[in-house]
Amino acid sequence: MAEYKIGSDQIGANNDKHAKALYADYAALGEHLARRNIDIEKLVEKVSAYGVAVPSWGVGTGGTRFARFPGAGEPRDIFDKLDDCGVIHQLTGATPNVSLHIPWDKADPKALLEKADTLGLGFDAMNSNTFSDAEGQKHSYKFGSLSHASAATRAQAVEHNIECIEIGKAIGSKALTVWIGDGSNFPGQTNFTTQFERYLDAMKDVVKALPADWRIFTEHKMYEPAFYSTVVQDWGTNYMIAQELGPQAYCLVDLGHHAPNVNIEMIVARLIQFKKLGGFHFNDSKYGDDDLDTGSIDPFRLFLVFNELVDAEQRGAEGFDPAHMLDQSHNVTDPIESLMQSAMEVQRAYAQALLVDRGALKSFQEDNDALMAAQTLKKAFRTDVEPILAMARQRKGAAIDPIAAYRAAGYRAKVAAERPAVTGGSGGIV
Ligand code: LRH
Ligand code: MN
Ligand code: MN
DSSP: OOOOSSOHHHHHHHHHHHHHHHHHHHHHHHHHHHHTTOOHHHHHHHHHHOOOBEEGGGGSBOBOSSOBOOOTTOOOSHHHHHHHHHHHHHHHSOOOEEEOEETTTOOOHHHHHHHHHHTTOEEOOEEEOOSSOOTTOSSOOTTOSTTOSSHHHHHHHHHHHHHHHHHHHHHTOOEEEEOOOOEESSTTSSOHHHHHHHHHHHHHHHHHTSOTTOEEEEEOOSSSSOSSEETTOSHHHHHHHHHHHOTTEEEEEETTSSOTTOOHHHHHHHHHHTTOEEEEEEOBOSSSSOOBOTTSSOHHHHHHHHHHHHHHHHTTOTTOOOEEEEOOOBSSSOHHHHHHHHHHHHHHHHHHHHTSOHHHHHHHHHTTOHHHHHHHHHHHHHSOOHHHHHHHHHHHTOOSSHHHHHHHHTHHHHHHHHSOOOOOBSOOOO
């Protein structure tokens, strides 16, 4: 039994305030969906079983390239971070796993496991960091890591990734996500081909260290921190990498890592079709890698991504098992609130995508009825599925309204009293 940070009586008291309205809304939606031949109970089951992992680095206040404004009760270490992740899961019932970033979260694996156990949490993919220099590290990553011109620097980056696998093995993780900042800032600074060859060779060494039941996810990103060229810049390159690295290698899609207007849902469909979709970093963006709360800018795009995922799930696409993780940075909100909101947005998109009448959609597509095909998706997207999500939470003992319950519990003030205040500074995380 998990030792949660917020009393279940507090959640219960908050739920009591919302229960009557929830039952009424649930009954009304159930009736409406029945007319569409949809069983609301089946949807609650599906949504209940759904989970998205929280990034350990997301529970601290992030920064821009210009400044960081820490909030009250900033987690001091990975154990505080896990406490915060535990609260997110306790209130939403939607985030059973945490994704760690090494060396930021480096700690005794036994202690990590014990702490996660007390909070009822598990661990999703490990993330390596060769985009910044760790304290005491011999070779700098200023000019790259896995693709660096110097063999010693590349070997150090390979070693770091192997260390992440070792830690992951000890805590029950089954995947490693590799994102590198390698690239160049000026035309001529690097040779595209040589740099990519070096990267592939180094990654092959990492893959050799992968246990048989692990997967490795490579994450592409168009630019930043490199501003002229990036080694793993788009899904095409990413797909080539996954092909080169073999059957354990898959592509990770971070929603914020594409050129503006790129059709991300179509990229997702392609990667599913060719059995190389490894997972997601969900977030939202307006301009670049903004790391805004998931679904805060373009919820329709999130729905369209889930439309592809549900399509694949329902037709039993071979080898389809993507990891679902959030990757956000919070500058002006309480990270716990933002992550809870995002987890619920992801669930919402999933529930909406489950509502798509796929039989009708197929006929409209075959009849070239563009208007009705589009309306079929819109009809699902426009349905307010909140009572389904709230009912799934309530039945798990989570909160009907997680943000209200969190605020009422005063968790932030409580940890602010225990955790020393952190002063701001210049920009940080990418
Ligand atoms: C890079 C990225 C990647 C990192 C995380 C901190 O922009 O999305 O996933 O590991 O941010
Ligand atoms: Mn990411
Ligand atoms: Mn990013």
